[in-house]
Amino acid sequence: MPVSAGDYDLKISKPGYVTLTHTVTVKAGQDNSFSFTLAAEPAKDAQAVTEAEQKPGPGTTNGTLTVQTDPKNATVRILNIKPPYKDGIELEPGEYAIEVSHPGYMTRSMDYQVEAGSENTLTVKLAPEETAAEQTPVKKTPAIASVVQLEEFSNNDRKWFEASTPQVNIAVQDGHYHIDHKAGSEGWIAWNTMDFDPKSQFVIEAVFRKVDGVLDYGYGVIWGVTNKGEAYNSFRISGNGLYSYRQEKDGKADTVIDWTPSDAIAPGLGATNTIHIRRNGDTLEFYVNGVKVNTAPYKPAGGTMVGFKVDNRQVVDVDQLMVGLAK
Incomplete structure (x- = not known):
């Protein structure tokens, strides 16, 4: 196009790419040609989503913590700080991951909020191992008719999203999908194309290992994910032994099953849990480690992709993902 000589501010944009602004100098009496390359936007198989629940409050004065045990x-142990625990330890206000153990008793893990300028006392009673064994539910995961697709993360041939940023480190490595989410009060979702038919009597099963991070936020499976991730269903568990089922669309969440405790969930850091979700006619059934923990009415999913969600500051490894058909 004919223009006068001089400086011009260009703005170059295209859907799916990062907008570029640049100043060029047009010289008189010649054809001025400029070349620019736009960078693609971050892959649409992962995005950050806001989580407003359980956000710790700020404080300005330290408090003390004493844990009384039975x-x-x-x-x-306080898992998210380096100094060893002692009665009356002085801590900055905030949330701390507490682990209490004793030979012959079941180890307990929990998060505790230390209040500013106060003496905080936590009382923890451990259950004897014999009692805990008597209360362990019988495993009864129903049979699977067929495995449609199995992902064991031995490689990244399926091109799962990978990135290393101040917010997240996420990659297929060492036989698992490693998700290290660093931001507080937010979550990370990553999904991929699997042979998932939301109209079928489907089964989705994933094996998670809780590596590090807070204990009272969720991680788990998402399914029925739409292409841009604006709608999906999620079933999550937490490191302190709770589960929840939500349907999310356009940033709004419909909580079908609010956070509910279950002895079926292995708590604490280093724990491995298997989440099993299946459609049985008009019902969704939820299993953790082979134990049916709850059911909910089935609602058709908006998309056909499957993935994972990790909330708040947590490090989680996904060892396996299976999509199949119920028997």
Whole structure:
């Protein structure tokens, strides 16, 4: 196009690419040609989503923490700080991951909020191993008619989203999908194309290992994910032994099953949990480690992709993902 000589500010944009602005100098009496390359936007198989629940409040004055245990002389560890625990330890206000253990008793893990300028006391009673064994539910995951697709993360041939940013480190490595989400009060979702038919009597099963991070936020499976991730269903568990089922669309969440405790969930850091979701006619059934923990009415999913969600500051490894058909 004919223009006068001089400087011009260009704005170059295209859907799916990062907009570029640049200043060029047009010289008189000649054809001025400029070349620009737009960078693609971050892959649409992962995005950050806001989580407003359980956000710790700020504080300006330190508090102290004393953990009283039954039985006495149990070992107390604060997992997200380096200094060893001692009665009356001085801590900045905020949330701390507490682990209490004793030989012959079941280890307990929980998050505790230390309040500013106060003496905080936490009482923890451990269950004897014999009692805990008597209360362990019988595993009864129903049979699978066929495995449609199995992902064991031995490689990244399916091109799962990978990135290393100040917000997240996520990659297929060492036989698992490693998700290290660093931001507080937000979550990360990553999904991929699988042979998932939401109209079928489907089964989705994933094996997770909780590596590090807070204990009272969720991680788990998402399914029925639409192409841009604006709608999906999620079933999540937490490191302190709760589960939840939500349907999410356009940033709004419909909580079908609110956070509910279950002994079927292995709590704490290092725990491995298997989430199993299946459609049985007009009902969705939810299993954790082979135990049916709840059901909900089935609603058709908006999309056909499957993936994972990790909330808040957590490190989670996904060891396996299976899509199949119920028997």
